[in-house]
Amino acid sequence: MDQHQRTYEVMYIVRPDLAEEEAERVISTVESGATAAGLSVKNVERMGKRRLAYKVRKFQDGLYVLLTVEGPGSAVAELERRLRVAEPVIKYITVRVDEEQKRLTKIKKIRDSKVRQRPQTAEAAAGSEPAPATA
Amino acid sequence: MADEEKKAASTTGEATATPAAAETPAAPSPTPRPYGRGPGGPGGRRPGGPGGRPGGRGEGGPRKFFRRKKVCKFCVEKIDSINYKDVRLLQQFVAERGKIVPRRLTGVCTPHQRRLTAAIKQARNIALLPFAARY
Numbered sequence: 001m002d003q004h005q006r007t008y009e010v011m012y013i014v015r016p017d018l019a020e021e022e023a024e025r026v027i028s029t030v031e032s033g034a035t036a037a038g039l040s041v042k043n044v045e046r047m048g049k050r051r052l053a054y055k056v057r058k059f060q061d062g063l064y065v066l067l068t069v070e071g072p073g074s075a076v077a078e079l080e081r082r083l084r085v086a087e088p089v090i091k092y093i094t095v096r097v098d099e100e101q102k103r104l105t106k107i108k109k110i111r112d113s114k115v116r117q118r119p120q121t122a123e124a125a126a127g128s129e130p131a132p133a134t135a
Numbered sequence: 136m137a138d139e140e141k142k143a144a145s146t147t148g149e150a151t152a153t154p155a156a157a158e159t160p161a162a163p164s165p166t167p168r169p170y171g172r173g174p175g176g177p178g179g180r181r182p183g184g185p186g187g188r189p190g191g192r193g194e195g196g197p198r199k200f201f202r203r204k205k206v207c208k209f210c211v212e213k214i215d216s217i218n219y220k221d222v223r224l225l226q227q228f229v230a231e232r233g234k235i236v237p238r239r240l241t242g243v244c245t246p247h248q249r250r251l252t253a254a255i256k257q258a259r260n261i262a263l264l265p266f267a268a269r270y
Contacts, residue, residue, distance in 0.1 A: 011220070011261050053233075053265040062262070066220075093219075093261040100216065107215050 003072045007042070007101065010034075010069060010076075012083055012092035013062035016049060023063055026088045030067065037078035039071035057090045068097075205242025209251075217250040219257035225264060229255060233265040 014026050027044065034041050047064035056062065069076070076094055083092045208227075209217065217224070228236050228243070228251055235255050238248045258264040 013262065050263075052262040053259070053268075054262055056262055091262060093257060095219065095257060104215050111213070 005070055006073065006096060007068065007070050007098040008039075008076050009095045009097050010067040010079065010083070010092060011095070012065055012067070012089050013052070013056065014065060015057070015059055015088050015090050016061050016063055017059075018063075018088060023088075026086070027065055030065070030083065030086070030089070033082045034067065034069050034075075034079050037071075037082065038075035039069040039079060042068040042070055044068075059090060062090060207242055207244040207247055209247040210244055217247065217254045219254045219261070219263065221254075222258060222263050225251070225255050225258055229264060231268065232270070233259075233268045 012030065014023050018026065027046070031041055031044060043066075045066040045068075047066055049061055050064050051061045052059065069079070080092065080094060083089050208214070214224070219225070228241055230236050235252055238245065241248075243251060255264060259266050
């Protein structure tokens with residue numbers, strides 16, 4: 001039983017030829033599908049209509065939606081299955097973001113602590129370099 | 136025979152020129168440069184793409200590029216996250232036809248290039264970037 005709570009971003013593209021309210025309905029069904037799959041929806045961001053970099057199902061542009069969810073991987077697999085089946089969703093991608101988030105906070109921490117040390121390390125690096133270069 | 140002599144002369148000319156080119160960037164950067172060997176070998180061809188690339192004198196032009204030390208944009212500007220959603224950023228590292236630009240041309244450091252590559256591939260998957268731009 002791995003029931004790790006992880007954060008994922010699911011970006012999906014809704015076909016562009018739907019009426020606005022229909023598109024909204026699709027978005028809300030995906031959202032409810034996510035909760036039904038056992039994920040807690042953190043955020044839904046409509047990124048608007050964008051031109052696709054290449055044709056997808058003969059569509060040149062699409063309605064991008066970014067869904068941030070939290071839950072176990074098995075639930076994400078279920079959500080992906082739903083997206084695959086959903087007719088108006090033409091493409092989707094799931095990216096796990098919690099590790100990256102962790103990394104970023106870590107880097108920030110290190111950077112904040114390093115601000116004082118930096119001048120020293122820079123000098124040391126400059127001093128040690130010319131020797132191997134000439135030799 | 137005379138041709139061979141000429142070739143030999145030109146190659147030695149290149150060989151003598153190469154260390155000079157290699158040394159200049161060698162001083163500031165700590166890593167043993169992969170592209171330091173470039174101008175003499177196959178690398179000489181690539182930066183000289185637009186102009187003439189014949190050995191000897193012709194290389195004087197492209198080598199000016201080598202003198203300018205390339206720096207990793209992500210290290211310098213302290214861009215921590217390389218995200219697939221940031222199309223503007225990724226586009227700078229994608230050639231016209233959609234190829235990922237190699238490190239040796241952009242100067243991006245290895246860890247960042249790795250992240251960049253992953254992000255570009257994710258962006259391609261969700262049609263934010265093209266796999267191959269139409270011509």
